[in-house]
Amino acid sequence: MARRQLVLAVDVGTTKISALVGEARPDDDLAVLGIAATPVVGMRRGLVFEVERVALAIRDAVNRANSMAGTEIAVAGISVNGDHLTLTPGRAEIPVRTGTVRDEDVRMAIHKASQVKLPSDHEVVEVIRRGIAVDGFRGVNDPVGMVGHALAAEVFVVSGLGTVLRNLRRVVTMAGITPIGVTAGIKAAADGVLGNDDRQLGVVLLDVGGGTTGIAIYRGGHLQHLGVVPIGGEAITSDLAVGLGVVAAQAERLKLEYAQVGGSRDGTVEMHSVNGQSLKRIEIGELEEIVEARVEEWATFIEDQLRQVEWTKGPAAGVVVTGGGSSLKGLVSFLVARWGWPVRVGQPKVLKGLSDLSRNPGYSTVVGLARGLVGPEALTGAGGEWRTWLRLFMRRWLR
Ligand SMILES: Nc1ncnc2c1ncn2[C@@H]1O[C@H](COP(=O)(O)OP(=O)(O)OP(=O)(O)O)[C@@H](O)[C@H]1O
Numbered sequence: 001m002a003r004r005q006l007v008l009a010v011d012v013g014t015t016k017i018s019a020l021v022g023e024a025r026p027d028d029d030l031a032v033l034g035i036a037a038t039p040v041v042g043m044r045r046g047l048v049f050e051v052e053r054v055a056l057a058i059r060d061a062v063n064r065a066n067s068m069a070g071t072e073i074a075v076a077g078i079s080v081n082g083d084h085l086t087l088t089p090g091r092a093e094i095p096v097r098t099g100t101v102r103d104e105d106v107r108m109a110i111h112k113a114s115q116v117k118l119p120s121d122h123e124v125v126e127v128i129r130r131g132i133a134v135d136g137f138r139g140v141n142d143p144v145g146m147v148g149h150a151l152a153a154e155v156f157v158v159s160g161l162g163t164v165l166r167n168l169r170r171v172v173t174m175a176g177i178t179p180i181g182v183t184a185g186i187k188a189a190a191d192g193v194l195g196n197d198d199r200q201l202g203v204v205l206l207d208v209g210g211g212t213t214g215i216a217i218y219r220g221g222h223l224q225h226l227g228v229v230p231i232g233g234e235a236i237t238s239d240l241a242v243g244l245g246v247v248a249a250q251a252e253r254l255k256l257e258y259a260q261v262g263g264s265r266d267g268t269v270e271m272h273s274v275n276g277q278s279l280k281r282i283e284i285g286e287l288e289e290i291v292e293a294r295v296e297e298w299a300t301f302i303e304d305q306l307r308q309v310e311w312t313k314g315p316a317a318g319v320v321v322t323g324g325g326s327s328l329k330g331l332v333s334f335l336v337a338r339w340g341w342p343v344r345v346g347q348p349k350v351l352k353g354l355s356d357l358s359r360n361p362g363y364s365t366v367v368g369l370a371r372g373l374v375g376p377e378a379l380t381g382a383g384g385e386w387r388t389w390l391r392l393f394m395r396r397w398l399r
């Protein structure tokens with residue numbers, strides 16, 4: 001029987017845990033065999049606050065994804081989210097002793113480039129390879145076998161607060177899953193929705209989640225900036241709850257049904273008051289004003305991040321918004337009007353298996369995580385060591 005390479009990915013989001021069981025196809029693409037999301041309480045802005053409740057949600061999402069796929073995988077690649085994530089650039093140059101670049105030279109250059117000074121209490125999450133140069137020639141994709149004297153590597157080291165990472169691993173372990181590698185959620189979301197053309201042309205990816213919004217900026221095929229701001233869709237919901245005097249669940253329902261950025265609708269909606277005794281009249285115009293105020297504030301946070309990269313004409317591939325919050329009505333036109341760049345909603349690119357189910361923008365991160373476990377980057381990219389190990393492990397396990 002042919003060996004199958006199966007992977008499990010778990011995105012520990014602020015509002016939901018998503019789990020995906022995927023299979024690598026011969027062309028290194030991903031077929032989705034099982035995918036599920038379980039709502040979670042006990043997370044705040046990407047951080048675990050209530051260990052047991054989060055562990056239960058992880059277990060539930062994983063069980064459902066496994067049962068759809070007919071598998072029992074208990075080893076997973078997981079995401080870490082939150083605005084503690086930091087990107088530190090690193091660079092190193094080493095001599096090529098034999099005159100021809102070998103695999104170990106590349107590994108050594110990347111290792112040396114990764115020895116950056118991190119913020120205190122931070123641990124490395126992953127190392128993203130930005131570029132390799134041989135004797136000053138930059139942009140070499142595969143330097144192995146090239147003749148030269150000096151090999152330079154440029155990397156970005158993604159790090160996060162040690163406490164957050166330890167608690168994340170703990171909660172995943174409590175759910176009966178062995179975490180085999182951690183990836184920054186925003187990097188995974190980018191892998192889930194962006195194509196090589198986007199990265200080459202220049203693109204801004206916004207992963208609008210519940211508690212946070214992740215930003216990834218690519219240009220010339222490389223990552224330029226990664227950031228997380230502590231505002232997501234939940235902020236709109238809580239503003240509506242306070243502003244309209246309704247409970248959170250009602251505010252969420254109002255948001256999903258009526259909220260529109262830049263809307264100017266008249267009319268009212270009736271809702272039961274908190275004590276359930278009387279009917280409450282909500283002005284749609286007032287609801288829209290509350291939404292718009294928060295979205296305006298959110299946009300200024302994003303603009304602070306956009307200033308980290310110098311633009312001449314802006315990103316040629318535009319802005320891609322994804323994550324559950326990207327479904328907010330009117331958001332795309334609001335951003336087009338504000339920034340003057342093309343904006344589109346990014347759905348995960350899944351062509352095989354449960355592709356329709358997987359195309360929800362809320363699944364971008366988990367799809368990207370799974371793709372990182374099976375794709376070419378799993379073997380060659382920086383941070384690929386654990387992925388290689390996982391791959392070999394899964395092959396052996398499923399033989
Ligand atoms: N149709 C919709 N309109 C407006 N908002 C929506 C819609 N669908 C989902 N959302 C919002 O998207 C948010 C959840 O997004 P997502 O599932 O990507 O978050 P998460 O991954 O759990 O959180 P985070 O990435 O911050 O850790 C919620 O605030 C939800 O209200």
Ligand SMILES: [Mg+2]
Nearest residue numbers: 013209323365
């Ligand atoms: Mg998310």
